[in-house]
Amino acid sequence: MQLLQIIISGIAQGCIYGLIALGFVLIYKATETVNFAQGELMMLGAFCGLGLMTLLGFPFWLAVLSAIAAMALFGIALERVVIRPILGQPAFSIVMLTIGIGYVTRGLITMIPTIGTETHTLPVPYKDHAWSVGALVLNVEQMVVIAATALLSALLYAMFRFTKLGIAMQASSQNQLAAYYMGIPVRRLNGLVWGLAAAVAAVAGLLLAPITFVHGNMGFIGLKAFPAAVVGGFGSLPGAIVGGIVIGLVEALSGFYLPEGFKDVAAYVVVLIMLVVRPNGLFGEKLRKKV
């Protein structure tokens, strides 16, 4: 029974990794770059929800929706202001740029007097509830994480599979120039993808907030989501979630069975093994360049 308990909390934690990894994958799929500020966007989303709930006194659902909408707008604005000017430059430049954005965001949050430097709890209606099923105690916070992740990934999958917008995004990710020729507004799409990724990050932040706390350095969890994205295969949306769950499970189980210290590096050991054995990840496409 204890094992099941650990597995469930591992899955819940893995869903968070998966959601952040989803943000990486969205941006990678559409623009072929990696956003190192994804963790910081998540942190910003959590702070946004916190501010709306505690300072402005919004009810829970309204606060969640407006935090997500605000972050989506922020993502679009970010793309417009800093990413778009260097569209068409080497991917390395954009990676450096997002590292810079991460630094600035983290710094700016901690610069807000009294709010930025402290840890806060997000007042959610389902805080500290638990269901008991037989001998199993299910933490409602973790259940919400799992359910929300499942819903969100189904929505995104449907979008990329069935809507015109999603297909256009895939096209522009495969070949920007050809997508331009086909009349796809590549730039506007890139903006939308950044907005979408920021919104997903906000969801992850709001889901994570009740489990840990809201603080300026919560974005560092984004570094654990890289392994998740790689294990799943960097270009695959379901892969991100599966990869996240794999990482979450490995972490939870190694925390339980292995000596202290292994829990923190388990994710990285897994990703190194994965990169050596199967660099394209579980669901990744084959990498090969034709001359």
Added chain:
Amino acid sequence: MRFIFKTDYAQDIRLAKHGGHVFWYSALVLLMLAAPWIVSEYWLAQVTFILIYAVVGLGLMLLSGFTGQFSLGHAAFLGVGAYTQAALTGAGVPFPVALAAAAGVSALVGVIVGLPALRLKGIYLGIATLAFGFIVEEVFARWESVTGGNAGKHVKDPSLFGWTVESGEPFYYLCLVITVLATLGILNLLRSPTGRAFVAIRDSEISAQSMGIHLARFKTLSFAISAALAGIGGALYAHKLKFISPDQFGVLQSIDLILMIVIGGLGSVHGAFLGAIFLITMPQVIALAKDHLPDAIALAPGLQGVVYGSVLIAFVLFEPLGLYGRWLKLRTWFQLFPFYRRGMFRRQKSFQKSERLK
């Protein structure tokens, strides 16, 4: 304006291209030699740090700037060098032997990391090195019999041929000598066939391969040399600080190192030095500026992050060649005066094409 009239093929690979180079670099060497009499003790320590970071930066520049493999875990090599040095000098091994061992162990670790890198590209490589960095940091924290764990470890002063090199001026000269040797080594490497092979790999792996360059061998070599330089830098760093702990070699340090070479200017040896100067003097400048800022901003803990981040963003957006690129433009402007055009250094735009699909 200077015209170089080439009469000999050897002129193409000469280190000092013309008299100006000889003059200015000699002046720089003299200035560095005289530094202990010119600057105060505090600033001499900062200059020593600049030299140490420059050695590490040279290594990372070779890997990222010239071979095009980018590493997000370079602080791990720094740490391996630092701990090797600390352990060996603690056991009474003389400084040159310990330094060589630190470089050797780091290089060995670099080869091990380089092995998966042969199959990986771009962001995957970044993540592999990032993961490696985390694992090494954890090893430092857990292997307490050697590293002292999170409590940290004290490092003795280096002993060289019987006498102890004290911190301050003697140690500064030691760093200066090592930095000059490392720089000359890198410059020589870059004009050799090996260095050209590195640059060819950076520009296009496929065309490098078709020219008969053994990708695996040269990538591993690049990792090894880069890690060895980071190890040497780490050894000096350990002696300079006299106290090392695992958190000095974490991911933030790795990102600082990347930031250093990007701001300095990727793909130029000068960039490693300019970046090191930036990285070391920036906190001092921020500290000076704090006196003139309102308390709400000056006392905020995130100020340094904001400044670093904004400078990085500004450089990527407006000056992708870094500080060295800015200097090149300035120099060209003076050389060609009044014929400099705005578009002379314009970047070529390229449209992205996925490598994910056949």
